[in-house]
Amino acid sequence: MEIENTFSIRTFSIEKYHELALDSGAEIFTIGYSNENRPIEVLKKGSGKLKVLFIARIHGNEPATTQALLEFFKDNDFDGIEAYGIFLANPDGAALYEQLWLKNPEPFWGNNFSDARLNFNKVDINRDWLELSQNETRAIQEFIISLRPDYAVDMHEYYWGESGYPPKYPTDDADGFMVTMTDAPFFGADEFVKYITEESMNYLIPKLEREFNWKIKPRHFLGTSRDSYENPSFLGIYLSLRGIPKLLIETWGVGCSTLFLEKRIEFHKKALSYLISWIEDNKKAFLLRVDKPVEMEFNYIDMDLEKFNSFSGLLIQHGIKGEIVGDKFIVHTISSEKGFINTIYFLIFERTDN
Numbered sequence: 001m002e003i004e005n006t007f008s009i010r011t012f013s014i015e016k017y018h019e020l021a022l023d024s025g026a027e028i029f030t031i032g033y034s035n036e037n038r039p040i041e042v043l044k045k046g047s048g049k050l051k052v053l054f055i056a057r058i059h060g061n062e063p064a065t066t067q068a069l070l071e072f073f074k075d076n077d078f079d080g081i082e083a084y085g086i087f088l089a090n091p092d093g094a095a096l097y098e099q100l101w102l103k104n105p106e107p108f109w110g111n112n113f114s115d116a117r118l119n120f121n122k123v124d125i126n127r128d129w130l131e132l133s134q135n136e137t138r139a140i141q142e143f144i145i146s147l148r149p150d151y152a153v154d155m156h157e158y159y160w161g162e163s164g165y166p167p168k169y170p171t172d173d174a175d176g177f178m179v180t181m182t183d184a185p186f187f188g189a190d191e192f193v194k195y196i197t198e199e200s201m202n203y204l205i206p207k208l209e210r211e212f213n214w215k216i217k218p219r220h221f222l223g224t225s226r227d228s229y230e231n232p233s234f235l236g237i238y239l240s241l242r243g244i245p246k247l248l249i250e251t252w253g254v255g256c257s258t259l260f261l262e263k264r265i266e267f268h269k270k271a272l273s274y275l276i277s278w279i280e281d282n283k284k285a286f287l288l289r290v291d292k293p294v295e296m297e298f299n300y301i302d303m304d305l306e307k308f309n310s311f312s313g314l315l316i317q318h319g320i321k322g323e324i325v326g327d328k329f330i331v332h333t334i335s336s337e338k339g340f341i342n343t344i345y346f347l348i349f350e351r352t353d354n
């Protein structure tokens with residue numbers, strides 16, 4: 001059994017994370033503030049034609065992601081890549097996690113501090129991407145859409161799902177896996193997004209499984225029909241539908257406290273470095289990507305006015321412009337985002353289940 005003794009009062013300290021950020025050699029800038037007025041900061045390091053974005057800790061109770069991202073930025077110069085890292089996407093949740101953990105640091109399935117998963121308003125900001133109702137979501141969304149990264153990594157930890165204390169082995173959980181990865185084959189997503197995320201995931205899994213001896217579960221939520229439009233409330237689905245390839249990487253860790261913490265951190269770091277080398281090796285594919293401005297036409301004249309207002313309002317909220325020309329509503333977008341607009345249209349005009 002490999003439980004590391006990494007306990008220190010600063011193990012999950014917000015203050016320590018800021019010191020690590022300053023020590024990472026990256027430029028640091030603030031893109032907004034949380035509901036409790038904590039800054040949402042971005043690290044920027046390296047230069048090159050490709051922009052890669054890493055997002056950690058959208059759930060405050062998934063601590064290995066922040067530590068891994070900060071160490072990863074310190075250890076890498078990103079030659080040929082412009083790397084961006086949001087190391088505390090939900091700083092209020094992370095701060096609450098620190099407090100709760102100091103009071104109760106036992107690794108136990110029930111100590112998952114589920115309130116720390118959420119932001120100060122008790123909203124899961126990984127379910128807020130269609131609505132953009134929270135400060136954190138809006139700040140990060142605006143940043144992402146103005147940056148338009150070539151690739152984005154969505155870093156998570158997932159729940160110790162079985163009641164018990166503590167598991168005998170890392171693979172002793174219900175499904176026998178320690179990590180999940182999710183690519184982006186969502187219905188309506190751009191073909192390039194689907195291809196790139198699947199290829200990169202298939203490259204990472206065997207390498208990491210060999211190296212860590214942890215079983216990795218690939219998740220491939222394949223949607224093949226209009227009925228399987230995915231709700232872009234999730235960050236990962238949102239990014240994919242807006243034409244940004246994204247991979248979700250998730251180690252088993254919520255409720256685990258410091259159990260396997262070093263290995264969870266190491267896993268995330270290794271996954272990110274393999275991914276960076278894969279992106280470098282496939283640079284050409286990214287640079288040859290064609291993403292043209294397009295116009296999408298909708299029959300305005302047939303639309304229910306209230307629904308039309310929701311449709312155009314949501315597009316505006318997401319920074320997408322449309323105009324009424326005669327009996328048509330014309331949306332100005334780029335080809336890789338057509339899936340997003342079609343999804344919004346579907347959710348407002350066609351979905352019948354709510």
Ligand SMILES: [Zn+2]
Pocket residue numbers: 058059062155156157
């Ligand atoms: Zn999560």
